[in-house]
Amino acid sequence: MTFNLILAIFPGIFLVLFYFLAQESPHYYNSSPKYDLTILALEINKENELIDLERDIKEERAETFSDVWKSKGLIKAFIISIVLMTFQQFSGINAVLFYSQSIFQEAHTTLEPAVCSIIIGCVQFGTSFVTPPLVDRLGRKILLVFSAIGMIISEVHLGVYTYLKDHDKDVSSISFVPIICLMLYIISFNSGFGPLPWTIMGELFPSKVKSIASSLTASFSWFLAFLITKYFKPVSESIGMGSSFFIFSACCVISIPFCILYVVETKGKSFQEIQTALNR
Structure with missing residues (x-):
């Protein structure tokens, strides 16, 4: 039982260690105050286009939840x-x-x-x-x-x-x-x-x-x-x-x-x- 519990801990440790290294998406940056980081994210994710991204965000902001x-x-x-x-x-x-x-x-x-x-x-x-x-x-x-x-x-x-x-x-x-x-x-x-x-x-x-x-x-x-x-x-x-x-x-x-x-x-x-x- 103790060995099983120890094994179960490892995924949690892995998640905590690598969580802070994960890169946010350009879509997230463009919808947040960290707008200047969008360019950096786009350099990493080449497939995303800034113009399309801005249009998507504007369309989302124009809609209500319902x-x-x-x-x-x-x-x-x-x-x-x-x-x-x-x-x-x-x-x-x-x-x-x-x-x-x-x-x-x-x-x-x-x-x-x-x-x-x-x-x-x-x-x-x-x-x-x-x-x-x-x-x-x-x-x-x-x-x-x-x-x-x-x-x-x-x-x-x-x-x-x-x-x-x-x-x-x-x-x-x-x-x-x-x-x-x-x-x-x-x-x-x-x-x-x-x-x-x-x-x-x-x-x-x-x-x-x-x-x-x-x-x-x-x-x-x-x-x-x-x-x-x-x-x-x-x-x-x-x-x-x-x-x-x-x-x-x-x-x-x-x-x-x-x-x-x-x-x-x-x-x-x-x-x-x-x-x-x-x-x-």
């Missing part, structure tokens, strides 16, 4: 964010992370469940570095789609494996399937549906309502996380773990057309271009 919430673009941004967070949670990530040892125990893998959980944790840490270099090369939408496809493949195979085991089929020759499936699942999740819903949410909302809209979206996301974490175990005991993974994979299937048709691609676009796309 006017902004009535706009088509903001409503669309809010719906996109909420739906992406829903798909993120119903991909089953928190069920996998919280119950990984139980999953391995019920799957009767050749490795110890604790060892499998450590392997999954290492994969999760290692693949956290995959998305940043890819997201601005490939774009948000394509990473979300490939992320969903990877999760579908892994969860369907894991569902079939647990279904066969629950129906007294001999799966000893393929006992490696659960660990392979969950490794693929973590890689797929971390490359798309893990970080990108949060990234896209931050890019869609104007700064005047970003704090409120983001807070509501995040609260909704963690409420879903609570529900899935609380009820995954009893539901799995009722309908079978295989069926639970089939449900999660079905949610990932539904997410693909949504990402293709409705998610706004923000790669390489200014804030004004994103808002124009949202208001179409």
Whole structure:
């Protein structure tokens, strides 16, 4: 327990140490008294244009809070964010992370469940570095789609494996399937549906309502996380773990057309271009 608590402290220390080194966005500087720092920020973020930035800020200042919430673009941004967070949670990530040892125990893998959980944790840490270099090369939408496809493949195979085991089929020759499936699942999740819903949410909302809209979206996301974490175990005991993974994979299937048709691609676009796309 003490070792676990020590490990939990490290992310907080990392955040405190590097928080003060983070660069504010030009959009923030231009809407604050630190206007002279805008030029410095623009030198770091070449893609932002000062003229577009000033126009965006003026438009925001001309609107009241109620006017902004009535706009088509903001409503669309809010719906996109909420739906992406829903798909993120119903991909089953928190069920996998919280119950990984139980999953391995019920799957009767050749490795110890604790060892499998450590392997999954290492994969999760290692693949956290995959998305940043890819997201601005490939774009948000394509990473979300490939992320969903990877999760579908892994969860369907894991569902079939647990279904066969629950129906007294001999799966000893393929006992490696659960660990392979969950490794693929973590890689797929971390490359798309893990970080990108949060990234896209931050890019869609104007700064005047970003704090409120983001807070509501995040609260909704963690409420879903609570529900899935609380009820995954009893539901799995009722309908079978295989069926639970089939449900999660079905949610990932539904997410693909949504990402293709409705998610706004923000790669390489200014804030004004994103808002124009949202208001179409």
